[in-house]
Structure formats: structure tokens, C-alpha cells
Amino acid sequence: MHVLLETERLRLRAFSGADLDNLRELHADPEVMRYLDSGRPAPGLLVTRYAGPAQFGYWAAEERETGGFLGWFEFRPVREDRTDEAEPGYRLRRSAWGKGYATEVSRALLDRGFAELGVARVTATTMAVNTGSRRVLEKCGLRYVRTFHEEWPDPLPGAEHGDVEYALTAAERARPNDDGRAPPEGRPAVSPPVFQRVTSSAATSAIRPGSSSPSSRPRPPGTCAWTR
Template identity: 45%
Template structure:
């Protein structure tokens, strides 16, 4: 996975811009919420210094591929979104999508809005052929979000979890969406 400098993006309600050190407090607070971390590490808070050896990202404000998500109206931090350049995978230029939202932001459509913007950026403007995302099979909220935006499940993997997480025995579902398929905006994303 290579570094992909994320551009700033604006949606109807969200300002998405690269994280910076001033975001550290918000990023650490996000990972202190057991509900937010439930499907990543079983709900344990992440240490302030992050978890460099974990299988999931713990941004601290210096990651060029991570975008802080703030509400236009109030400037309030609601989470982050990220795109990672996976290079050429099976003959297709591939990006990986990641996101994490504050519990208070769930159910308001912010996840869909941010993912939609990043997928459009990746497929329509950055030249990727496909975008992939991976989530635990039991994370029904994340799975519904991806499926609603046109992502298709393409497989299940069973990565090792250093600490048991409820539902990890069901694995993680890999999703993808391709350029030319139904785009997150509901129209073809073909050039």
C-alpha cells in the first residue's frame, strides 16, 4: 500500500481535509469510544500514542491519506475518511477505502456522504479502476452503507485478531466497486 495524498473535498454538509496535528485530540477521543472500536478491537480504547502494530489505522494527525471530516455548519469533528493506493492488483489500479465516525454521527447519512465523495474522487478523478473496502461480517451498519452505495461483496477473509473480537469467527467481507458500475451517486461512473 503506498501513500496517497488526499485532496480536500466538500460535500453538502461535510468539509473533508487532510488531517493535521491539531486534530490529534479528536482522533484520540474517537478511538476511546468502545462502540466506535467494537468491530476493530472489541471495544478497547486505543492508547494515545496509537497502535502502530495493529491491523487497523490509528491516525494521529500526520497521515497524508486521511481526511478529517467536519460539519460545515459548526466545524464539529465527526470522524475521518481515507483512501489508500494499493497499486495494481489483478491488473486493476486499486484504492482501499477506510472510515471511522463518532457514534453521535451514526444514522445521519454522513458516512454515505463521505464515502460517496471519496469513491467519486477515486474512480472519476484519480484514475483508479476499483475501490475496495473490508469490514467484519457482523458489522451490519458498515455493510449496509457499502451496499447502499453500490459496493458488491467479493469474498470473505479470516485475518488473525490479536485479541478475540465478538464475531471474528465469521470473518471480514471484502467489498468493491468498479469504474463503470453504478456509482455512489446512482449514475454510471464511466468516463
């Protein structure tokens, strides 16, 4: 079993065929998929393409103490031909929601990307009404960039409020405040709009991964890819 990294409570590892039923169950949960319009990446693809060591990609998430399957995380280049800009994401079982797992592992993936992989910018998008995923992004230090609207053939509830983009550069991550302290986690560059009419989704793969030009590719599978 190839282990990518471990945090205080979780382990990210390569997928195996034994994960297939768990993945199918995860992707079949309507609450997990609330802010996602697709079951991609397909469970079968995850257990075949991402079964070995990889610098970028998808990894199964499990509890260190019990080995219990919790879902998956991703960290992938925004564009296939370059690796200096990447997007994080995740999809977690409802039983794993509200425990800080998404923030804990996403921070570790960002640290690895900036320190070891030469990533210069991390970016993610999610629905504006997805307050849970937005909080995760802000806790990871990403800054609100903009709200934008796109036309979808089958829009999800809340799509009328648009999508939001968040980003963080390596330079911003390293930049101290005037008093020499590191910037506080989650401090946005500008104040993002707040929507009251929303059911919090703090626990599913609510972040749709994105890029600086969101219309350049089809809507991805949520991550951050963002979910809870």
C-alpha cells in the same frame, strides 16, 4: 487549511495539530472501536503526515455549518506500488452515527477516485457481523464478493462468522441496466449471508479496509477502515 472536498453537509480537510485531542478521544471510545482491533493510524501520525494536500490518504471530517469535528475518512491505494485499486474507510464519533454521513462522504470519495484519480477498482472488507458498515458499502454501490476466514491471534467477538469483501469497478459504476438506467445503489452481485446475532454498528469506523488478497497484509485499522 487545505480542503479536499465538500459534500452537502460535510467537509474533508487536511489534519492540523488542533485535531490531536479530538482524535485521541475518538480512538479511545470502545463503541467506535468495537469492530477494530487496533488504534492505528495513531493520532500523532495523522496530524503530522496528513497535514497538507494529498491525492490519497486520510482527512479530517467536519460539519460545514459549524466546523465541528466528526472523525476522519480515508481513501488509499491497496498496494503501495500502484494506484488503480483503492480502499475507502472512516471512523466517526458516536454523535455522528445514524445520519448518513458515512455514505454521503464515501460516495464523494468514490466519485473522485473514479473520475479524477484513475482508480479502476474500489475494494473493502469488514467483519461479516458488522451490518452497519455493510449497509454503507452497499449504499455506495459496492457489490458483495465473498466471505472468507482468517486466523487472528486475538479474535474479536463475531470473528467466527468471518469477514466479507465488497468491491466496485469503474466499468460497473458506469454500466447502465438493460433499460438504459444507471444501476440502483447498493445492488449486490450476489446475496450476501445475513447474520441476526449482531448489535448494529452503523456509526463507527466499522469497515476494515481490505484488498483482493486479505491475508497479504495485517488487519488494518478499520474501512471502511470501515467503521460507522
